[in-house]
Amino acid sequence: MYEISTMLEDVKSWCEEVGAYQVELFRSNDLDIKTKSSESDLVTKVDKQSEKMILAHIESKYPKSKIIAEESGVSGVDSEFTWVIDPLDGTNNFASGLPIFAISIGLYQNGSPVLGVVYAPYLKEMYYASKGQGAYLNGKKLEISAKNELKHCMVGTGFPYDKAHAKLNNLDYFNNMLPQVRGIRRYGAAAYDLCLVASACLDAYWEMCLQEWDIAAGVLIVEEAGGKVIHFREDRDFSIIAANPQIAESITGEHKKIDLQREK
16 A cells, blocks of 8 residues: 555655756757647647656556646556646746746545645745645645735736637636735746645635646645635636635635626
8 A cells, every 4th residue: 555655755756856857958949849729838848758757757656556647648547546747837937938837746546635746946846735734835834825805915817728719718807806906916837826825925816727737736735725725617627716715705706796797
C-alpha cells in the first residue's frame, strides 16, 4: 500500500527537478512554440518534456496508477490512484518571458483528492497539501483570507481560450465585479491563482472553462487552507469560484444576477 506522505515527498522532488529544467529554458529562443485549440492556446517543447519527466517518475515508482495529463491525455491502468498533471500551467506567460508559471500535480484516491502540489519554479514557491493535513507554502502553514465584504477584496480571474467567439467569455461577470472589489488581477495560471487564494494574497478567484489538470491540485490546497470552492456553471467545463465561504457565496450571488439578466 502506498503512503500518501511518501507520495507527497516524491511529488515535491519531481517538481523541483522539472522546475529546474523549466528555469534553464526560460526566456530562451529554443521553445518550439505551437498553437493548439486557438491562437492563445500555446504549447512548447518544455510542456511536453516536463510531462515526460513526470510520467517517467510515476511509471517507475507507482506503475499501478491511472494518469490524466494535459499533453498526452489518459494513460496507465485503472486503479484506486489517479494522477492529474499540468506540466506547465501558464504556458503563455512562460513563452512570453513572464515569470508566473507552475507545475501542478494532483492525486485522487478512489475518486477523492488526497494530495496536491503546485510549484512555481522561477519564484521558488512550493505549495502543497494532503487531505486532512493542511496546506503549506515552503513549510509555512496557509490560511485563507478572513475578509467578509467584497469591497475590501483583491480578486483574481481569467478568460477562456475561446473568448474571441464565445458569448460566455467572462466579460459580463468581470464588468459586474470590477466596481465592487478593491482590485482584480489576471495572472494567467489557474493553479497559481488558486494557491494565491490559499495563501490570502488573493481574497478570491473565479474562472470559467478550465480543465481538470488546471485545478486538481489547487482546489485541495484551497480547501486545506480553509477555503471553499464552488462550481458555478456546468456548461463551461470546470468553472469555479474559490474564496472563504462567505466571499465565495457573495461572488456566486453576483454571478447569478448576471445570468438572470442575460436570460431576460
